[in-house]
Amino acid sequence: MNKRKHKGHRKSEKKPNRLKKQNIKPNSSRNQADGKPKGKQKTVTAEVTCSGLTNEGKGIVEWEGKRLEVAHLMPGEKAEVIVSKRGRYVNAELKRVIKPSKDRITPPCEYYYACGGCQLQHMNEQAQTRFKQETVDALMEPFIKPEAILTMDDSYDYRNKSHTTFGLNKERQVIGGLYAQNTHQIIPMERCLIHDPKADEIVQTIKGMLKSSKMQPYNEDTGQGFLRHVLVKVGKGSGEIMVVLVVASPVFKGKNNFVKALRKAHPEITTLLMNINNRDTSMILGDQEKVLFGKGTITDTLCGLKFEISAKSFYQINPVQTEKLYGKAIEMAELTGKETVVDAYCGIGTISLIASRKAGKVIGVELNKDAVRDAIRNSKRNGVKNARFYQGDAGEFMVQMAARGEKADVVIMDPPRSGSDEAFLSSVVKLQPKRVVYVSCNPETQARDMKYLVKNGYKVEGVQPVDMFPQTHHVEAVAKLVLKEAGNR
Ligand code: SAH
DSSP: OBOOOOOSBOOOOOOOHHHHHTTOOOOEEEESOOSOOOSOEEEEEEEEEEEEEOTTSOEEEEETTEEEEETTOOTTOEEEEEEEEETTEEEEEEEEEEEOOTTBOOOSOTTHHHHOSOSOTTBOHHHHHHHHHHHHHHHHTTTOOOOOOBOOSSOSSOBSEEEEEEEEOTTOOEEEEEEOTTSSOEEEOSOOTTBOHHHHHHHHHHHHHHHHSSOOBOOTTTOOOSEEEEEEEEOTTTOOEEEEEEESOSOOTTHHHHHHHHHHHOTTOOEEEEEEOOSSOSBSOOSEEEEEESOSOEEEEETTEEEEEOSSSOOOSOHHHHHHHHHHHHHHHTOOSOOEEEEESOTTTHHHHHHHTTSSEEEEEESOHHHHHHHHHHHHHTTOOSEEEEESOHHHHHHHHHHTTOOOSEEEEOOOTTOOOHHHHHHHHHHOOSEEEEEESOHHHHHHHHHHHHHTTEEEEEEEEEOOSTTSSOOEEEEEEEEOOGGGO
């Protein structure tokens, strides 16, 4: 699992008073980045007008014939920006909004401008929806006009997974929070408004316990200390809660007392794990895991099925919207009970098992071992007899399937943000499934891969965007591609 990726770049901590008044802090974006900055830095203040948004939700402005990106600026707004030039690098930061958009709001989160985990809190919901719709519409423009995005009614508190990093501040007090954008600097945070509130409560308790115990937070620079991160997973449907203490060493002094005190404070925790990560890495979780109490996994309900989830396996972070997304994916698969379905990049088998109820058989393939183990357990737990799961690279698996001359009627694919690869896509083309349902959390790579399929005999019949990640620039989309009849290509 990767650390939360923060886009942009933050350096300037001194901010003009006017920004404070408007609840706007400067946030720089690097433009024209190609190598290291050279030469002396020149800084000027410029007045600009925002003409649109990038796919990351940053405002696009023109300055001295250059296209610059300014975080937290909205279309139509006139603003003063601080432009810094060093060699070929040009950064633009918002200094002051002169003419605000009618869709601008005060971000509810006090850490918004420093954190960077959310990028759209300064926009009202209509503006966020419009931005996401337009982003997907533009990317899908070569293929089809997408449906209206499926939005979320309560667009905060939705994340069922949170991770918090621990450390010491300059006064050597224990702090816990998220990293500031593109840095390893912890922003002390008691509440993240998109996290499940219970998860944050538990983390606060752990922070308090750290203060009163001998346990020290880990220091990335010196390699000293013990507690690195706390990962919390909440089964929103089941109420089960997993807490994972990511620690730097297997020797947990005072373990029994710690576990006892935490359980007493939060009887709702159903399992507690310790994950040992003693490497100098930006990965949150290490390989070694030890269950401190409970079964080491949580179970959640989704689309009427029960799913067991481990610390390391992927599970969609917004279950309310996931049900809408999966519902749409299954509808697009047009299953009649006879089909052989491949669910590629299947994670813990969620889509596979939902599809199995309407398919002849389902073949799930997934790289992560723990996720595959969960998928197999999940099929047993739900009494599913027509699904098989394989561990491996989805591309290689499909190449082998094609080489063996096997058949698939429907391929459902849900790759990570980087999208699929040519091995996978070319095997889809060889296997000739009648329908391909492509679920993606990154419509840019989705559109790239769809282009390949369209070039090779497929036609796009529908695209449904879903807002799985309100307040952030991320957007999910599911696309239906059908094989053109042989004479019709
Ligand atoms: N469909 C699942 C998981 C989607 S996330 C769900 O909705 O829950 C993407 C998944 O792809 C992750 O579980 C990740 O472990 C897996 N993955 C990443 N690269 C892969 C590869 N090359 N081959 C197979 N699976 C891969």
